[in-house]
Amino acid sequence: MNSLALINEFLGQPPNASSHGYQIDHILEFCHWFMAALFVGWSAFFVYVLIRFRKRRQPHADHAGVRSHISTHLEFSVVMIEAVLLLGFAIPLWARRVNQFPPGKEALLVHVVAQQFSFNYHLPGPDGQFGRRDVNLVSNSNPLGIDPNDPAGKDDIVTSGELHVPVDRPVIAELSSKDVIHDYFIPDMRIAGDAIPGSLIPIWFTPVKTGTYEVICAQLCGLGHYGMKGTLVVDTPQDYQAWLKERAELAGTQTTPPPGAPKPPNADAQGAGASPHPAQQLHNAPAPAASPSPGG
Numbered sequence: 001m002n003s004l005a006l007i008n009e010f011l012g013q014p015p016n017a018s019s020h021g022y023q024i025d026h027i028l029e030f031c032h033w034f035m036a037a038l039f040v041g042w043s044a045f046f047v048y049v050l051i052r053f054r055k056r057r058q059p060h061a062d063h064a065g066v067r068s069h070i071s072t073h074l075e076f077s078v079v080m081i082e083a084v085l086l087l088g089f090a091i092p093l094w095a096r097r098v099n100q101f102p103p104g105k106e107a108l109l110v111h112v113v114a115q116q117f118s119f120n121y122h123l124p125g126p127d128g129q130f131g132r133r134d135v136n137l138v139s140n141s142n143p144l145g146i147d148p149n150d151p152a153g154k155d156d157i158v159t160s161g162e163l164h165v166p167v168d169r170p171v172i173a174e175l176s177s178k179d180v181i182h183d184y185f186i187p188d189m190r191i192a193g194d195a196i197p198g199s200l201i202p203i204w205f206t207p208v209k210t211g212t213y214e215v216i217c218a219q220l221c222g223l224g225h226y227g228m229k230g231t232l233v234v235d236t237p238q239d240y241q242a243w244l245k246e247r248a249e250l251a252g253t254q255t256t257p258p259p260g261a262p263k264p265p266n267a268d269a270q271g272a273g274a275s276p277h278p279a280q281q282l283h284n285a286p287a288p289a290a291s292p293s294p295g296g
C-alpha cells in the first residue's frame, strides 16, 4: 500500500495518528487513483477522436454516429464503481463515525468552545461533572461563563489553545461556538466538525500515536482565521495524569485567575452577544478516567 499512499503524501496529508484514519486514507487514495485513471483514459480517447475524425479524413459528418455500445458499457462501469465507493465505503464509514460513539465511561469527554480566534476546552475535573455554564457570566477571566455557585464547576478545568489527551483512549469532543461558525479540524486524526453557535456537535476519535499535533479552524471565520490554530498533545497515560494534575491545581482559577494567566482574546466582546449555550444541559456527562488528587 506504500505506493498508494504516495498520492496522499503528494496532497500534503500528514501521517495518520488515529485508529479510524487509515479507512479515510484508503478511500482517498482509491478515489484519487481512480480519478487519475479516468483522466488518462478520457484524455487518450479525446486525442484519439481528434486525430481519427479530423476534417481532412472525414470531410462529411456521419449523422448515424457510433454504432457500437462500448462507450455505454464503459460509462456504466464507471457509474457502478462510483456507486460501490459511495454506498459500500463512504456512507458506511460516515455512519460509523456518527452513530457508533464509544460508551461514555470508556471515552474522555471534553467540551470544545470555539471563538474568534481560538479554541477553549472545558474538562469536568476530578468529580467528572461539568459545571453549569451561563453566557451572562462570560468575562475575560471566565471565558466560558462557568457558574461560580455551581459546586460541580469548582474543580472544572478550562484551557485555551492546548489540549492534552491520553493515547489509545477514545475522545469525544462536543463542539460549540461563542460567536460565528468555526470548524474544529485535526488533520493528523482525520477528524473535523463544525462548531456552530447554539448547537452541540459531538465528534470522536482515538489517538494511537503519542505526539504533538496541529489543530486548525477549517471554516473561514473572520479576519484572524488564518491564525486560529491550537495544539493537541497525545500523552502517555502517565504524562496525561501529570498534565491533569497540573491543570487541576489551577482549577477554579477561571473565575479568579492569577496575575499573568493567559486570557483568550475577545472573550468579552465576542461572548456577550452569543446565544445561550446548549452545553449547559450536559451536567451528567461521563467522567474521564482522570483521578488527580481530590480538591487539587
Ligand SMILES: [Cu+2]
Pocket: 114, 117, 181, 182, 183, 217, 218, 219, 220, 221, 225, 228
Ligand atoms: Cu475559526
